[in-house]
Amino acid sequence: MLFTEATNRMAYLKAGILGFQGSGKTYTACQVALGFYKYLKATKPIYFLDTETGSDWAVPMFAKAKIPLRVSKTRAFRDLPPAIKEAEASGSFLIIDSISHFWVELLESYQRAHKLTRLSFHHWGPIKQQWRTFSDAYVNSQLHCVVCGRAGWDYDYQEEEDGKKELIKTGTKMRAEGEFGFEPSLLLEMERLREVGTVDGKSVGKIGARVIHRCHIIKDRRMDGESLDGKHFDNPTFDCFLPHIKALNLGGEHFGVDTTSRSDAIFDRQTGESWESVKKRREILMEEMLTELDMLFPGTGKDMKGRRCAILKKVFGTYSETAIAELPVDRLKAGAGEVSVIAGDPDLVEAALAEAIAQGKPKPSQDAPKPPKDESPPPPAETPQEAPEPAETPLPDTVLLDSGASFPLAVVCDALWGYARAKGYNHPRLEKEVREYGAEEVARGFGLEAVDLAQKIAEVQALSKEAAK
Secondary structure: OOOOOOOOOOOOOEEEEEEOOOOOHHHHHHHHHHHHHHHHOOOOOEEEEEOOOHHHHHHHHHHHHOOOEEEEEOOOHHHHHHHHHHHHHHOOEEEEEOHHHHHHHHHHHHHHHOOOOOOOHHHHHHHHHHHHHHHHHHHHOOOEEEEEEEEEEEEEEEEOOOOOEEEEEEEEEEOOOOOHHHOOOEEEEEEEEEOOOEEOOEEOOOOOOOEEEEEEEEEEOOOOOOOOOOOEEEOOOHHHHHHHHHOOOOOOOOOOOOOOOOOHHHEOOOOOOEHHHHHHHHHHHHHHHHHHHHHHOOOOOHHHHHHHHHHHHHHHOOOOHHHHHOOOHHHHHHHHHHHHHHHOOHHHHHHHHHHHHHHHOOOHHHOOOOOOOOOOOOOOOOOOOOOOOOOOOOOOOEEEOOOOOEEEHHHHHHHHHHHHHHOOOOHHHHHHHHHHHOHHHHHHHOOOOHHHHHHHHHHHHHHHHHHHO
16 A cells, blocks of 8 residues: 555754855754754764865864764765665764855766756756755655755846846755755854944944844754744754654654655667557557467367467467567567567468477476386385485475465566566576576566465466467
């Protein structure tokens, strides 16, 4: 089932802070980290991933609080995911300052790797895909984390009265991947203000006036009367954010988003078509091919059915119509053409039938060995030799399933052949992997469960018996 009973499974703080220079991003992030450390009575160090030397100026603050601080100074994007893993394993809190440098480094690395002077629209797909290795780790890690980023301007065109369009500033955003601002559960924007004073009733200039670091709560996902959304604090401390922190499932289960589930199967690997479109084309090809076989070899008798099955086995390497229907469309279309050629030539039909019957017979190596002639007298009746248990010592060409049932290797490979061929396997490779890893493990690699594998084996056995008759 996709749905379960709803519970709060956000156990770790995921915060983001953006702002222009001097607005107080680093200081506020350190205040949150120090306050969180004391609030949780943590013992593990606080980790600081530093791109602009802010950690050096924070050392006295942490030393005064007697809280251990671990620092890494890097701007390489490739260091981000392993940094999160290390902090998750050994730390209590992670500060990333500034994420903007990692984003710029990722773009520059891509341009260098592809020898580009500028990025075009089609380049953004692989870049954003790489970025998601960080954003997914940020959301799903069992780690309290604050990400700082430089602020940038959002622009848009505004149409004037004369019809001309003018580019204007419409707001601010974090200078990172365009959608990263959606990831934090608590998003803050810092602003640097100068207090305006008066002398003799006249306003004085802002230069030299007292500086205020104002924190605007852009987003607080808490959805009750204590949400901080839309509020602001001057020179904020850890206590300002306690309402959001208390709403976390601290000490409980943390589950961000399932990033392992994929929809690859709904698209054809070769054409990129949607699953529904590909499925429809496969159904049409299968219907046309099977209808032609039914018209040339009508009836349900063993003779006619055997010929139909033999032709399918010859062309596709399996009797299973289910496995054939899941082949790539191009392979299925080519195979349908081969089926038409064979079905229209009586000699080719008989050759295919003879080949299928021959394959259905046991191989010489599987025949029971004839006992050698023994001139010595038979052993005494009271000491008979016990025959070995077949289930404990299966023959080399027999596959033993987890359920305890055993089947010929050839039958198991026939059941898996349609899936294996779609993945570019050949018969030797398929047989080797079934021997080494077991049929169930190989089947799972093709997206089949044990019950599906057993069903397909039964289909192949039934079809093989019909063809042999």
